Amino acid sequence: MPVGTQATVKAMTPEELRGLGAQIILGNTYHLHVRPGEKLISRLGGLHHFMAWDRPILTDSGGFQVFSLAKLRKITEQGVHFQNHLDGTPTFIGPETSMEIQRDLGSDIVMLFDECPPHPCSYEDASKSLDLTIRWAHRCRAWWDAQPEENRPLLFGIVQGSSHADLREKSARALVEIGFDGYAVGGVSVGEPEYEMFRAIENAVPFLPQDSPRYAMGLGTPPQIIEMIARGVDMFDCVLPTRLARNGTAFTAAGTLNLKNAPFAEDPSPIELGCECHACRHFSRAYLRHLVKAEEILGLRLISIHNLHFYLNLTRQARAHIIQGTFQQFRESFVSNYKAHRETSAA
């Protein structure tokens, strides 16, 4: 899922996203609540109409941003009091508020509202936090049950439990008992080392139903995505393709390229040979480097197109290899090619 934080996948039109084959995008409940507000979006016909995106939208619950961006938080049983990061307006979001905001946005997949503990987190703190998240999960489900059937979006649970294996298992089992349309693993990619991130996934996924979508939130590098797929994950959202593009960095099967670098100044080849994206079909690394150096918007636009194509194509390839029964070979070859290059360029 390309990330459309503020009702736009950065620098991209919906038409371009459709052209890249994006099936679904993510919207940010916290950001849209703060600006322009879900009530305004609702009066204008909902998020799909507002941003002219006619395919599915998943909204996060706002939990992650409340705990990472907002100031002066006070967590109670009811929810979280905070001041927003833009103008400090005092705001409250609890499980029901989060559900209502996501309903007003017109989301197709609604995420439950969870507490996101910091990393690292002691067993005791993580356990207390998880219990609150489980109680909130019950309230989200109760809110959903009270909605008229025809208006119900899909509702996904979120596994928490920090780096503690038995808490991850407990969290997953509790969610499955409540029953959701899909299951995410949250509290990953929050500053922990990569092996811990893999372990958090390994400690949760086996307890989630195979026939429900399983979603790793906020990940990751291309090899991480492949490794997560190998561990049974089906869905991802990631800001890296557009964020790194704005910094002049492009993804290739051999690793990332920083297009600001001098060796690309006269390089007539595309970002990646054989790539079918608009940027690679029409423009050279030399031209892209010029645009990035000159701080021209077209530079980050073209690299965003390439990077989103790269990520969307990566998951398309993984799916095809799974169907063909060749995923294991694909995984090994992709991960070793990508890493080999990173070591070379670091040398």
Added chain:
Amino acid sequence: MPVGTQATVKAMTPEELRGLGAQIILGNTYHLHVRPGEKLISRLGGLHHFMAWDRPILTDSGGFQVFSLAKLRKITEQGVHFQNHLDGTPTFIGPETSMEIQRDLGSDIVMLFDECPPHPCSYEDASKSLDLTIRWAHRCRAWWDAQPEENRPLLFGIVQGSSHADLREKSARALVEIGFDGYAVGGVSVGEPEYEMFRAIENAVPFLPQDSPRYAMGLGTPPQIIEMIARGVDMFDCVLPTRLARNGTAFTAAGTLNLKNAPFAEDPSPIELGCECHACRHFSRAYLRHLVKAEEILGLRLISIHNLHFYLNLTRQARAHIIQGTFQQFRESFVSNYKAHRETSAA
């Protein structure tokens, strides 16, 4: 002509420009000479190939930027010594150098290298400056004559003479005597009041051949463009459509809209009713306002598309009215509608 200062019309792909019906764009000799350099562009196949634009390109001579952007200038009979505005590198551009840079870029229409006097400019200074520009015009033409016939781009003269009627006439007559493929009026829109700008055009155009393209450089607002067309001008380049878009300002037949303004917060209508551009077909003023307030690149992209469509459509309409013999009515109605609104919004 949309302006492509640094080998890109800001925030636009060549494909989008073609979709808007742009027939020709302008490139900036000074900027491209400073970065990435015409030799690099030439080795990569020329400016058309470098930026993937397969329609005509007109390049200015660099004169205007040398006199407005560069530092520590020393003007001699040979040309201008200066330090570029990016890193202060000492550089020289004279008539022949300018021609060679434009040739290396692969320009289709090359502008002669002129001195651009500041505004206001005494009669004596303007006269001395004009004499130098005329001597440089001879040298540009001589350089052009010495080129192999199959490699010759079109070469345009530039009328100077500041606000002095007889100098404008003298300049125009001298250029016509030398003989060029087209004639521009330069030294306009350099800080003078609008009536002086019109007078500068009126003092030059009658002395330029009717069957050659006549080009007013660096203009203007939509009513100014219409007024220039009424005075016999055929070509324009203007940064306003893309520059104002980056500031959240959109053009309409009734005047400009600052989409940051609060009244647009819930406005479901497009920038301009009936407009056929991509932005107006898909997005509301409310959405565009949100994007501009949130500093999202898609906002300036969509307004750039609308504004370029507005300008290109304006000259298409003017052409159609000239052919139909209804230009005078079109001019009066367009200019009065546009101005009426500006007075209203200022009240």
